[in-house]
Amino acid sequence: MVGDEVYAGWEEIYRDNVDRVYRTLFAKLGNRADAEDLTTEVFLAALRPLRVAAPVGQVRAYLLATARTVLAGHWRRTLGREITTLDDERVEIAFTEQGGLPDQPDRVAAILAELPERYRKVLRLRFLEGCSVKEAAEELGVSVGNVKVLQHRALRQAARLAEGTQP
16 A cells, blocks of 8 residues: 555554554564554554545654654653753662662662763753753764664663673
8 A cells, every 4th residue: 555545444454554653663662562652642643633535654654753753752752751850970779678679769860860961961951950952962062863773772771781781
């Protein structure tokens, strides 16, 4: 299906695009459960505004754009909610008396402390202070494109650290 063809209905839209949307999200998240949850969010978010009579190419483009929006919201919620304070000092993860990990904010702060300073700064500006990409670029003295690259790399490295795959 391509070109000016249209889908017969929502079931066909879902069947034809669910794997594409899931793979896109999984590639960014590296986490099956989150990718599945966000895939569901994408289709729920697209349910009202998406026209079934739109050409297949437009439907696919809209779903992938919606996936990017849902993913950005996920990162904002995840990083913004879990971090209460951020010290520039290196934070050590201390085990609780029961032998488990401490509260999530401490864990997130510890992960951020492991990141290079530029990565910490871009995540702090974008997610904790709510700066736009343009505002973060001005603050850091770099281009908008550079902020996007730094943010992507910072999130990817933070995810690796969170999963314990970073040396």
